[in-house]
Amino acid sequence: MTGYLLRRLGYALPIMLGVSFLCFMLVHLSPGDPLVSILPADASAELQRQMMQLYGFDRPLLEQFLRWLWRALHGDLGTSIATSRPVTGEVFRAVGNTLMIAVLASLIGFSLGSLFGFVAGYFRNSWADRLASFVSVIGVSLPNYWLGMVLVIVFSAQLMWLPATGAGPGGSSDWAWDWAHVQYLILPALTMSFIPMGIVARTVRALVADTLSQEFVVGLRARGLGELGVLRHVVKNCAPTALAVVGLQLGYLLGGSILIETVFSWPGTGFLLNQAIFQRDLPLLQGSILILALFFVLLNLLVDVLQTVLDPRIERG
Amino acid sequence: MSDPMIRLRELYVEFNPPGKRIQAVNGVDLTVDRGEVVALIGESGSGKSVTLRAMMRLHPEKTTRYSGALEVAGQDVLGMGGGALSQLRGKRVAMIFQEPLLALDPVYTLGEQIVEAIRRHEPLGRAEARARALQLFERVRIPSPERRLDAYPHEMSGGMRQRAMIALALACNPQVLLADEPTTALDATVQIQILLLLRDLQRELGLSIVFVTHDIGAAAEVADRMAVMYAGRIVEEGPASELLTRPRHPYTRALLGSRDEGALRKGRRLDTIGGAPPDLARLPAGCAFAARCAFADDACRAAVPERRELGARHAAACRRLDELPALLAVRADEALPS
Numbered sequence: 001m002t003g004y005l006l007r008r009l010g011y012a013l014p015i016m017l018g019v020s021f022l023c024f025m026l027v028h029l030s031p032g033d034p035l036v037s038i039l040p041a042d043a044s045a046e047l048q049r050q051m052m053q054l055y056g057f058d059r060p061l062l063e064q065f066l067r068w069l070w071r072a073l074h075g076d077l078g079t080s081i082a083t084s085r086p087v088t089g090e091v092f093r094a095v096g097n098t099l100m101i102a103v104l105a106s107l108i109g110f111s112l113g114s115l116f117g118f119v120a121g122y123f124r125n126s127w128a129d130r131l132a133s134f135v136s137v138i139g140v141s142l143p144n145y146w147l148g149m150v151l152v153i154v155f156s157a158q159l160m161w162l163p164a165t166g167a168g169p170g171g172s173s174d175w176a177w178d179w180a181h182v183q184y185l186i187l188p189a190l191t192m193s194f195i196p197m198g199i200v201a202r203t204v205r206a207l208v209a210d211t212l213s214q215e216f217v218v219g220l221r222a223r224g225l226g227e228l229g230v231l232r233h234v235v236k237n238c239a240p241t242a243l244a245v246v247g248l249q250l251g252y253l254l255g256g257s258i259l260i261e262t263v264f265s266w267p268g269t270g271f272l273l274n275q276a277i278f279q280r281d282l283p284l285l286q287g288s289i290l291i292l293a294l295f296f297v298l299l300n301l302l303v304d305v306l307q308t309v310l311d312p313r314i315e316r317g
Numbered sequence: 318m319s320d321p322m323i324r325l326r327e328l329y330v331e332f333n334p335p336g337k338r339i340q341a342v343n344g345v346d347l348t349v350d351r352g353e354v355v356a357l358i359g360e361s362g363s364g365k366s367v368t369l370r371a372m373m374r375l376h377p378e379k380t381t382r383y384s385g386a387l388e389v390a391g392q393d394v395l396g397m398g399g400g401a402l403s404q405l406r407g408k409r410v411a412m413i414f415q416e417p418l419l420a421l422d423p424v425y426t427l428g429e430q431i432v433e434a435i436r437r438h439e440p441l442g443r444a445e446a447r448a449r450a451l452q453l454f455e456r457v458r459i460p461s462p463e464r465r466l467d468a469y470p471h472e473m474s475g476g477m478r479q480r481a482m483i484a485l486a487l488a489c490n491p492q493v494l495l496a497d498e499p500t501t502a503l504d505a506t507v508q509i510q511i512l513l514l515l516r517d518l519q520r521e522l523g524l525s526i527v528f529v530t531h532d533i534g535a536a537a538e539v540a541d542r543m544a545v546m547y548a549g550r551i552v553e554e555g556p557a558s559e560l561l562t563r564p565r566h567p568y569t570r571a572l573l574g575s576r577d578e579g580a581l582r583k584g585r586r587l588d589t590i591g592g593a594p595p596d597l598a599r600l601p602a603g604c605a606f607a608a609r610c611a612f613a614d615d616a617c618r619a620a621v622p623e624r625r626e627l628g629a630r631h632a633a634a635c636r637r638l639d640e641l642p643a644l645l646a647v648r649a650d651e652a653l654p655s
Contacts, residue, residue: 215416215420216421216422218370218375219420219421219422220422221375222373222375222406222407222411222414223485223488224403224405224406224408224437224489225433225437226400226403229437233422233424233425236425237423311424312423313424313469
């Protein structure tokens with residue numbers, strides 16, 4: 001098992017290197033000058049040149065990349081051009097915020113999605129199946145910024161149960177695990193959970209239906225197992241794939257939803273990326289893409305390892 | 318005969334998937350006594366596996382219609398509720414499947430599956446159940462049984478898997494064993510080992526076995542009696558030795574003809590039965606074999622032939638049984654090179 005883990009980590013390294021190279025270069029492909037946003041419109045050519053030199057934008061791209069990579073390996077992703085604060089801190093704060101709603105959203109999506117999917121797959125072509133399939137299609141197809149606004153109207157404006165926007169009372173940025181703070185999580189997480197819920201529900205429905213049509217289910221019945229006993233086997237057979245799907249969804253959610261985070265003014269990664277793009281804040285943009293990509297790679301690794309533990313047919317050797 | 322283990326009377330099994338009606342079993346009468354081994358033989362689609370699975374009511378409940386009488390171990394299988402049925406399955410009657418790799422749950426070890434089956438039917442602790450599982454593995458002669466209990470199905474060879482499947486079937490000391498082509502998926506040498514194992518176990522435990530196969534050789538190896546099925550009906554039934562040496566029904570003759578002594582001699586054309594079995598969604602009105610039978614006449618095509626007792630528990634369903642020897646002699650003359 002340890003050998004397997006090391007090998008998988010070994011595979012992940014070149015992927016991470018490629019990712020960092022791509023995200024560095026992609027940002028340079030976009031048109032425009034990174035210094036436009038901080039220099040006054042009438043800045044002299046001399047001042048422009050000095051700033052270019054200061055940020056190192058005048059050197060060859062490859063050299064810029066290597067310097068950036070070297071510093072990134074030491075945990076330094078540079079300084080944000082817009083705020084003059086270290087990128088690393090900014091990104092990790094945003095990732096932390098997004099992680100909270102993304103994990104909560106995945107949990108909600110996974111639980112409800114598995115439940116709907118299971119019922120639909122087990123009672124295929126019944127009214128319960130049609131209802132669950134309908135709900136999951138709705139979940140995938142509704143624009144979630146619209147859904148977010150509707151939830152705000154219902155639960156904040158009408159019922160006044162939950163706060164509409166922000167990440168803490170009085171606009172404070174210090175997080176604490178108490179109700180005063182946690183209530184801010186609920187609406188964004190709920191909004192975010194609809195897509196993973198729909199996807200998980202559809203996957204689980206197909207998995208359960210497929211598993212139930214396999215010969216070994218007849219085998220289980222022939223041993224005298226009742227429906228509950230059969231269900232237990234079906235769950236264990238479906239679990240690895242369902243987990244992989246939800247893991248991937250969590251990865252997507254970590255990138256933050258720009259729309260959801262904007263609707264709820266949630267200071268997460270989507271919000272941050274949005275800011276970085278509009279302000280042409282290259283170091284911030286590169287840094288956040290890199291960190292998010294690395295999270296994605298690590299999450300995939302985690303899912304792979306989990307699947308291996310759950311499904312004995314996947315080779316560990 | 319006193320209290321047979323299995324009694325089928327006029328058993329019909331019909332599948333009704335949306336928009337279809339498939340008559341898979343069409344009036345089967347079969348009796349299996351305590352400690353008797355009966356082989357059901359026939360081509361694919363002859364209804365032999367369907368008949369076997371019906372004995373445990375294993376077909377999908379929603380789309381299957383049964384009629385007739387079906388008693389196993391003295392219980393009315395068609396009339397009983399779901400709870401009683403799952404008490405019967407695995408406890409009184411157990412099944413061995415054709416391909417254990419498909420019939421065993423791939424994500425549980427064999428030990429876990431046997432322990433689960435035992436604890437389903439008997440109030441035993443985990444450790445006791447595991448001890449029994451180990452004994453079962455020894456009984457079906459699996460080498461290093463302790464280690465194999467912790468193996469997953471895909472980690473074993475085909476022969477070992479089938480032994481494990483037999484161990485699982487015997488977990489709760491059933492009285493009846495239903496075997497659905499237990500050797501078809503195996504290598505020839507392993508087939509014989511499994512057949513010998515089944516025969517030994519049957520003798521030791523006094524099991525009644527119903528054994529489905531299209532391999533007449535395998536059937537001859539273990540069966541006391543044989544029933545030949547065609548298009549969902551038993552066309553001939555009798556003691557194994559008698560059926561093999563003195564087949565009466567044209568279909569049985571043809572089936573045996575394809576494995577005659579001389580049939581495999583070099584240079585000789587292999588005898589096959591021309592044509593294909595009838596579509597079970599559109600059964601002919603008369604004898605189902607008539608379309609492929611060299612001796613069929615209009616009367617054969619008009620009505621389903623009655624089953625006729627031929628003495629010594631031998632029976633066949635053919636209108637022209639008595640005329641056949643003469644007809645065959647004529648054909649043999651014609652076939653002689655002139």
